[in-house]
Amino acid sequence: MKRIISLFFFSILFYSCDTLLKVFQEEDLLERPPAKRCADCHKNIYEQWTNSRHSLSWMSESYKKATENYRKTKCFSCHIPYEIKIEEKPKWREKHKEDGINCVSCHFREKTKSMHGPYHVFSPPHPSTEDKNYKTSKICSGCHQETYKQWIASKSNKQCQECHMPAKKGSLIQKFPFEYLHFPKDIHNHAFPTGIAKDNDFILNVEKNTKSIKVHIKNTGIPHNLPTADNGKPKLYLTVIFYKDNKEVYKDFEMFFPKKALPFNKDYVVEFLSPAHFNGIKIILERKLSWKKKREKILEKKF
Secondary structure (H helix, E strand, C coil): CHHHHHHHHHHHHHHHHHHHHHHHCCHHHHCCCCHHHHCCCCHHHHHHHHCCCHHHCCCCHHHHHHCCCCCCCCCHHHHCECCCECCECCCECCCCHHHCCCHHHHHEECCCCEEEECCCCCCCCCCEEECHHHHCHHHHCCCCHHHHHHHHHHCCCCCHHHHHCCEEEECCCCCCCHHHHCCCEEEECCCCCCCCCCHHHEEEEEEECCCEEEEEEEECCCCCCECCCCCCCCEEEEEEEEEECCEEEEEEEEEEECCECECECCEEEEEEECCCCCCEEEEEEEEECCCCCCCEEEEEEEC
16 A cells, blocks of 8 residues: 555656646757857856857857858868767757857757756756766867877876866856756856966976087976867967076077977977077977967976
């Protein structure tokens, strides 16, 4: 009898939940809507995304120029992806191109007809599927293939999200009544900050010879090449300034780019010719992102 009563109440509860889901389910969310639609519930994440390079991946002036006003289609698959894949280049989509890499590009899966994310959640407006890959570098591997290969080679335990989607405790939802269905969680930053290396991410030494110096630089903190990119033209500048009695007498530099980059955890040696007389050296390391005109200083060290 107790088992029958338990089954009865369980059936009522299940029916109630199923009815609740049908009442609140919003079918257009499963039809790949524009990113703005997701802001109805995920306001904070949407606002972060609007400040990201992902949101500008189709509309940025640098991309328009690189594709000759969209005549070149080579980069479409990662700039307007239909659905991201693990270790597989995605297909590109026709709808909502102006959104660039939008919410459904990364979170909707045709196979399950549901949104995917790092948590198991109760989500009446749309089905939601937990996928642990969203907490690992694997989720980035379809588009950022070269950087992902470099990360694999580094054998680092640091995931891409730690630097490029740092998390803070917060709520996934900002809409009544759904905001009360979730406990605070680690919410990853959907602005996808580029971050910048710090001086303690490098080991830097200078070896003095008769007519030259050798600068030894090792990237020990960033588990991929510097700079890194599947496309685009980021640069790294290693500048050496020679001084005689605190006066600059000579300057030279070495430039790095994705095909000639600083690898992770390997000593890289650059040789510079030196002036006849000097008694001081300053080494400056700077970066220039593809979409920025100015350099940003990473470190400066005197010898």
